[in-house]
Each structure stands twice: as C-alpha cells, then as structure tokens.
Amino acid sequence: MEQILNPLQTSLGRLKMNSPVTVASGTFALENLDFIVQEHLGAYVCKTITRYPKKGNPPPRLYETEAGLLNSIGLQNPGLDKFIAEDLPILRKTLTVPLIVSFSGASLNEFEQMLECLENQEGISGYELNVSCPNVENEGITFGIDPDVVYKLCALLSPLTNRELIVKLTPNVTDIGVITKAAEDGGATAISLINTIWGMAIDYRNGMSMLKKGIGGYSGIGIKPLALALTYRAAQAVKIPVIAMGEFITGRMLWNSFGLEHL
Numbered sequence: 719m720e721q722i723l724n725p726l727q728t729s730l731g732r733l734k735m736n737s738p739v740t741v742a743s744g745t746f747a748l749e750n751l752d753f754i755v756q757e758h759l760g761a762y763v764c765k766t767i768t769r770y771p772k773k774g775n776p777p778p779r780l781y782e783t784e785a786g787l788l789n790s791i792g793l794q795n796p797g798l799d800k801f802i803a804e805d806l807p808i809l810r811k812t813l814t815v816p817l818i819v820s821f822s823g824a825s826l827n828e829f830e831q832m833l834e835c836l837e838n839q840e841g842i843s844g845y846e847l848n849v850s851c852p853n854v855e856n857e858g859i860t861f862g863i864d865p866d867v868v869y870k871l872c873a874l875l876s877p878l879t880n881r882e883l884i885v886k887l888t889p890n891v892t893d894i895g896v897i898t899k900a901a902e903d904g905g906a907t908a909i910s911l912i913n914t915i916w917g918m919a920i921d922y923r924n925g926m927s928m929l930k931k932g933i934g935g936y937s938g939i940g941i942k943p944l945a946l947a948l949t950y951r952a953a954q955a956v957k958i959p960v961i962a963m964g965e966f967i968t969g970r971m972l973w974n975s976f977g978l979e980h981l
C-alpha cells in the first residue's frame with residue numbers, strides 16, 4: 719500500500735517529530751491533550767521544574783489584557799523529586815510524542831545536579847533549560863541575560879547528555895544574537911524563544927496593579943512582532959535550530975499559520 723507522507727514531519731537533532739509544533743512550557747497541562755490530537759504535535763514540553771517545590775506567587779496572578787495575557791505564576795511546580803516520582807510516570811504513559819523536560823536551577827551547580835537526576839530517567843527525549851530565572855551565584859541576576867553565564871551553563875551540561883539540549887531564552891535582553899551564539903558555542907543543540915516579556919496592567923479605579931506581584935510576564939497576541947523579530951535575529955546568529963513561540967492563543971491560530979485550517 720502506498721505510504722501517505724506527512725508534509726509536516728520534521729526533526730530536531732536526533733528527534734523525529736510529527737510536526738514542527740511543540741507546546742510552550744507552562745501553557746499546556748496534560749489534560750489539554752484531550753483537546754488536541756497528539757499526532758499533530760512534534761513534542762510535549764512540560765511546565766518548568768525546579769529542584770525544590772515552588773508554591774508560586776499569590777493571586778491574582780493572571781490578567782487578560784486587550785492584547786494578550788499577563789501572568790505571574792512564579793514557576794509553581796512540585797519540585798524535581800515529586801516530578802520524577804509522580805508526574806514522569808504519567809507523562810510516559812500518556813504521551814505518544816517525545817517528552818522535553820523544562821527545568822531551571824538557581825545556580826550552575828543546581829542545573830548540573832538536576833540534569834544528572836533526569837539523565838537516570840527513561841522516557842525523556844530532551845531538555846529545555848529555562849534561563850529566565852535569577853542566578854543565586856550571580857547576585858540574583860537572571861541567567862539568560864548574561865552571555866558568559868549562558869555559555870558556561872551550556873558548556874557544563876552539554877557533555878553530560880546525548881539528549882537534545884534546548885536553551886529557552888528571555889526576550890528581556892539588549893542583544894539576543896550574542897546570547898543565542900553563547901548558547902550554541904556552549905553546546906546547546908537548539909534554541910527556543912521567546913519567554914514572556916515584562917508587562918503590567920493597572921486598575922484605573924485604584925491605581926493598583928492587576929497582578930498581586932505588580933509586574934508580570936506578557937504573552938499572547940500582542941507579542942508576535944517582537945517574537946518574530948527576536949527569532950529572526952536569533953536564527954541569523956546560529957546554525958542550530960531555533961524554535962519560535964509567541965502569540966498563539968488558540969489551536970486554530972497555530973494550525974492556520976501552517977495553512978492547515980482543516981485540522
């Protein structure tokens with residue numbers, strides 16, 4: 719019988735993917751897979767895991783603006799041990815597409831320890847390093863804004879794994895090309911961007927922020943031009959694959975961008 723070719727089939731390093739579409743970390747709980755056919759996904763990226771559990775920020779921590787979403791979830795997650803003991807078995811059982819584990823450390827050493835733990839686990843095809851978090855060794859300055867730190871992190875982790883090593887970059891930097899190149903030079907196998915940009919909304923009635931924490935991360939429809947510009951710059955700076963994200967609020971928008979209105 720003639721084999722029907724899937725025109726969206728692609729690869730990311732050694733990963734074979736049904737499509738170039740992955741979910742963005744933190745936006746897509748496993749339950750949402752009911753709404754989307756897995757065969758249309760290239761990979762599943764889980765919510766960022768940290769070494770220790772995080773309760774997240776106090777509410778309100780989501781606010782829908784006229785043009786996109788503000789969030790200050792604060793990386794709420796069960797921590798690495800519970801993720802491995804409870805979430806990973808469910809992910810392994812449920813997913814038919816490659817699993818990419820997003821994680822974040824508070825120091826280079828913590829990133830390294832987390833990777834070593836995850837390396838002992840089956841069913842993981844790759845990692846996405848979330849470098850949009852403060853580095854305790856570097857006066858709390860966000861990892862992802864310092865090219866030297868991004869280089870050191872990638873150079874430390876890349877020899878420890880044969881799995882895909884994606885670095886997810888923050889857009890809150892002056893020159894995305896320099897940071898992207900630092901990740902590639904350090905041994906990252908792919909780049910993903912953009913994480914959320916700083917944003918805020920004020921309640922005109924009382925002058926207070928709509929988010930308890932004040933400033934949050936802005937995502938969704940309003941960030942598309944910025945996401946495209948930074949993706950373009952990043953792709954010019956490196957040879958490794960660049961995974962773009964920013965704007966998508968519905969599955970339909972996503973499929974439409976591939977000209978696949980019918981899916």
Ligand SMILES: Cc1cc2nc3c(=O)[nH]c(=O)nc-3n(C[C@H](O)[C@H](O)[C@H](O)COP(=O)(O)O)c2cc1C
Binds near residue numbers: 820912
């Ligand atoms: C509620 C929420 C939670 C998020 N959590 C994470 C996270 O845990 N790790 C991460 O790397 N990015 C996280 N992000 C950022 C998204 O993965 C994505 O980079 C960003 O939202 C831009 O894409 P979009 O405009 O298509 O949503 C989160 C975004 C939102 C809206």
